[in-house]
Amino acid sequence: MFSHPERLIIALMIALLFAGVTMVAVEASSQSSLSLQGEIECAVCHAQFMETWQNGPHGQATIDPNFNEAWDAQGNPGACLVCHTTGYDPETGTWEQDGVTCEACHGPIPEDHPVNPAPIDRSPVLCGSCHSSARFGWEDWEVSAHYQRDMTCINCHGPHQATLKSATPPGEEHFDDASQLCINCHTEYIQNCNHSTHCENDVSCVDCHLPLNNETFPAHTTHDHSFQATLNSCNACHTDQMHENGDATAREESINDAPPEVMLSSVALTSEPAPVSPLGFAGLASLIGLAAGTVLAPWLEGKYKAIKRNGSDQDE
Amino acid sequence: MSNKLERRGFLKVAGASIVGLAGLQLMRPSKVSSEDTASGERQWAMVIDQSKCTGCGHCTLSCRAHNDVSPGISWNEVLPAGKVGEHQVFIARPCMHCENAPCVDVCMVGASYYRPDGIVMMNYDKCIGCRYCEVACPYQARSFNWKEFDGDNPAVPTWGQPEIERRPRGVPEKCSFCYQRIDRGLEHGLTPGVDPAATPACVVTCPTGARIFGDLKDPESEVSKIINSQHTVRLRDDLGTAPRVYYVLAKPDDFKEVEA
Numbered sequence: 001m002f003s004h005p006e007r008l009i010i011a012l013m014i015a016l017l018f019a020g021v022t023m024v025a026v027e028a029s030s031q032s033s034l035s036l037q038g039e040i041e042c043a044v045c046h047a048q049f050m051e052t053w054q055n056g057p058h059g060q061a062t063i064d065p066n067f068n069e070a071w072d073a074q075g076n077p078g079a080c081l082v083c084h085t086t087g088y089d090p091e092t093g094t095w096e097q098d099g100v101t102c103e104a105c106h107g108p109i110p111e112d113h114p115v116n117p118a119p120i121d122r123s124p125v126l127c128g129s130c131h132s133s134a135r136f137g138w139e140d141w142e143v144s145a146h147y148q149r150d151m152t153c154i155n156c157h158g159p160h161q162a163t164l165k166s167a168t169p170p171g172e173e174h175f176d177d178a179s180q181l182c183i184n185c186h187t188e189y190i191q192n193c194n195h196s197t198h199c200e201n202d203v204s205c206v207d208c209h210l211p212l213n214n215e216t217f218p219a220h221t222t223h224d225h226s227f228q229a230t231l232n233s234c235n236a237c238h239t240d241q242m243h244e245n246g247d248a249t250a251r252e253e254s255i256n257d258a259p260p261e262v263m264l265s266s267v268a269l270t271s272e273p274a275p276v277s278p279l280g281f282a283g284l285a286s287l288i289g290l291a292a293g294t295v296l297a298p299w300l301e302g303k304y305k306a307i308k309r310n311g312s313d314q315d316e
Numbered sequence: 317m318s319n320k321l322e323r324r325g326f327l328k329v330a331g332a333s334i335v336g337l338a339g340l341q342l343m344r345p346s347k348v349s350s351e352d353t354a355s356g357e358r359q360w361a362m363v364i365d366q367s368k369c370t371g372c373g374h375c376t377l378s379c380r381a382h383n384d385v386s387p388g389i390s391w392n393e394v395l396p397a398g399k400v401g402e403h404q405v406f407i408a409r410p411c412m413h414c415e416n417a418p419c420v421d422v423c424m425v426g427a428s429y430y431r432p433d434g435i436v437m438m439n440y441d442k443c444i445g446c447r448y449c450e451v452a453c454p455y456q457a458r459s460f461n462w463k464e465f466d467g468d469n470p471a472v473p474t475w476g477q478p479e480i481e482r483r484p485r486g487v488p489e490k491c492s493f494c495y496q497r498i499d500r501g502l503e504h505g506l507t508p509g510v511d512p513a514a515t516p517a518c519v520v521t522c523p524t525g526a527r528i529f530g531d532l533k534d535p536e537s538e539v540s541k542i543i544n545s546q547h548t549v550r551l552r553d554d555l556g557t558a559p560r561v562y563y564v565l566a567k568p569d570d571f572k573e574v575e576a
């Protein structure tokens with residue numbers, strides 16, 4: 001017979017053995033599940049990426065109501081699904097996963113993934129495979145100084161949440177302000193801009209340098225990524241101060257009205273010489289006199305001598 | 317009898333302490349001379365081109381995410397460094413990974429050490445938190461963990477995903493040239509400095525390409541080419557620390573195109 005303490009020790013040992021075996025078994029099974037591909041498995045390790053991805057435009061690409069409305073209106077063409085789903089097969093009309101999933105960009109995920117990293121192309125080419133053509137702004141982007149200086153999409157855009165990156169943590173002021181991203185690098189501009197009428201009226205970089213393109217087609221509306229401010233940017237606010245292209249009668253004022261301020265300022269710009277002060281004239285005259293005097297001096301001297309001689313002749 | 321016991325006890329204690337001391341001596345890291353620190357097949361180095369750095373701070377944010385650094389600490393600081401011509405310039409300061417690192421010299425427990433590839437590393441398990449290294453570093457590259465970092469990391473996931481464990485409370489930490497990326501990349505046949513997956517996160521994220529990383533021993537690497545062809549400086553070279561971070565200084569001509 002075992003004593004009480006001995007029984008307790010044996011019981012504990014068996015419990016430990018069972019626990020150990022179970023743990024090893026669970027460990028092994030979770031290891032094998034990691035090599036499987038798919039969303040849930042990715043989320044096991046990359047939970048934070050998954051969370052932000054799910055609610056972003058990439059995660060919502062297939063179920064987004066805007067997309068579905070436009071897609072239905074066009075008669076559900078398969079071409080849309082090439083980018084709006086993952087693994088679309090045009091022959092069967094089926095797709096593997098809803099949304100732009102991990103494997104759309106990181107695929108194919110290697111069999112031994114946690115060991116071998118998932119592939120990724122960080123260049124704008126990968127993003128451009130969907131965000132291409134004029135309607136997505138690729139052509140604007142190609143002429144931009146950013147593209148030409150080898151900047152990539154992911155310098156400003158978070159590829160997982162598919163929104164702008166922000167140096168400011170969520171919840172803080174300016175978190176959603178895209179212009180904050182510009183001034184990270186373009187510091188010299190913000191120093192000048194702060195004192196301009198634009199900044200004082202809360203007009204920021206993106207209002208002029210990233211105007212919306214394609215507003216007639218809401219599903220694919222995008223910003224002009226050439227980052228060049230155009231006349232249209234000015235017109236967006238200053239319509240009442242501008243006349244339209246080739247439209248001579250846009251202004252409502254009649255000729256008899258008092259001339260508007262713009263006219264006044266243009267008058268001030270005409271090249272009429274300012275009046276010269278009398279001192280200027282006097283100076284010029286004295287210069288002419290000096291020159292004339294120098295030229296005439298020998299002649300005057302001769303004249304003077306002649307007069308003097310005549311006088312002395314008369315005296316004698 | 318009691319005398320005998322006492323002697324035996326004494327001998328036991330003495331024996332144990334001799335063995336213990338010998339063991340300690342064995343555990344103590346042998347002092348590594350600087351020739352040995354540069355003995356590795358590869359020697360990692362970084363070049364930072366000041367004329368390209370806009371001071372945007374993406375490197376710092378990306379570093380915070382990939383190395384899970386608390387928001388109160390910067391392994392990589394970007395500091396304004398006056399003006400060149402009319403142009404504001406910056407200096408980015410990671411750990412210099414000195415060939416003769418003062419932090420390694422002063423560490424009495426061998427927690428700071430050289431890897432064969434020149435990276436100055438920390439063994440947080442050995443560290444006793446004396447902060448000598450923090451004081452010794454002429455570049456202020458080390459920061460002390462006064463408290464454990466247990467909250468969310470605001471830089472994650474926007475700027476990347478943590479690749480290493482958080483450091484415990486009571487140890488100093490610093491830039492490691494993203495050794496985890498280098499090691500893992502090499503395992504998969506990638507080239508650090510060329511393949512983004514094997515290159516330090518700050519280098520990968522830099523929007524203007526102001527940071528270049530590579531192997532000093534490879535004459536074909538981008539860093540070797542720059543160091544051999546351009547004028548580069550190292551911070552506080554006069555101290556004889558022989559840093560492995562080289563700077564290409566900005567010249568007024570560099571900004572002509574920008575201003576035009």
